[in-house]
């Protein structure tokens with residue numbers, strides 16, 4: 487890891503496992519099943535276009551983490567580079583390779599409504615926003631970009647808002663429409679914003695700012711669709727927390743960008759927008775909820791100023807923080823592999839707890855498989871009988887388990903409190919719960 491490789495000198499190769507054919511330089515590869523996979527190394531920083539990008543973390547070649555495999559698909563999954571680079575010009579960290587968005591988002595099956603704590607978080611955000619910004623407005627218009635199954639918009643609708651969702655997943659959009667949340671199954675673009683022909687009091691976007699390849703287009707489209715006194719509510723994983731918690735499993739192909747407040751402010755200002763307030767939320771293991779208006783409309787508030795000062799003091803926008811991060815990832819790998827080796831020596835049965843997308847980053851980076859972790863225990867019915875990409879660890883539904891293991895390796899560490907509460911009886915029986923990532927606030 488590290489080594490100061492500069493982009494551009496890197497090969498423009500797509501990543502594949504040994505069994506796949508690779509066409510170097512074209513970003514084109516063919517996996518054994520014959521599926522053509524397009525992807526591309528980036529040419530410059532996704533935020534500021536600068537070309538001085540420094541490799542800071544290399545997690546190897548990894549399969550797309552959100553496609554859990556059926557038995558007949560085992561071994562056919564393409565692999566792509568998973569590397570974090572740091573931009574010397576603007577300080578934004580990002581992946582240096584893009585898996586095409588059609589592969590990633592056309593039909594994902596993650597449904598936000600299925601997670602209770604997420605739904606509660608969305609309700610809280612909606613009522614906060616309504617109280618602070620919407621009082622006195624007649625049937626305010628709310629747009630949610632990346633609206634998933636409509637969970638966030640249901641809360642706004644219940645508060646009397648006129649809601650509209652946009653989500654590229656046909657599955658999610660269909661579910662939302664059926665539930666009475668009007669949702670357009672497309673990517674949000676300037677063209678779509680023009681076609682809508684209206685502006686919104688609130689635009690909400692949770693997550694999309696690290697997903698989207700067409701970052702500048704979407705930011706410009708948001709500005710166009712936001713009323714002069716409208717509020718754009720942006721939510722994203724907080725890189726400062728990822729660094730502090732060594733939560734490197736949050737790095738995966740869907741997350742193209744990793745923001746701190748300072749770096750996202752740079753992006754927003756470039757497009758005539760500006761964050762004026764923000765707070766930290768424990769959701770997803772450490773996120774930011776930021777409030778953005780047209781640039782210069784509202785001054786930067788005290789709460790945001792304090793968070794920016796804390797960033798400055800921590801050095802989280804500077805290269806050395808990323809060097810430390812890389813070292814801590816390697817230390818964590820050693821400690822985790824030692825734990826697995828010890829479990830095997832003692833003949834202990836280890837199950838994984840949860841099968842979140844991020845867990846696949848961790849498992850593939852560690853290089854563990856069914857020999858170390860017998861199965862991943864899940865509660866999502868949709869995952870019954872599937873296998874984790876890359877590691878091929880089978881998924882078992884919690885309701886199908888007949889006996890507990892000696893230890894759980896907890897991939898869904900951000901639900902620590904919920905998990906320990908639900909499995910108190912197992913804790914009392916002496917079942918170990920090992921948290922590879924263990925932030926104080928989880």
Ligand SMILES: [Zn+2]
Pocket residue numbers: 531532533534535536573574575576577578
């Ligand atoms: Zn940059």
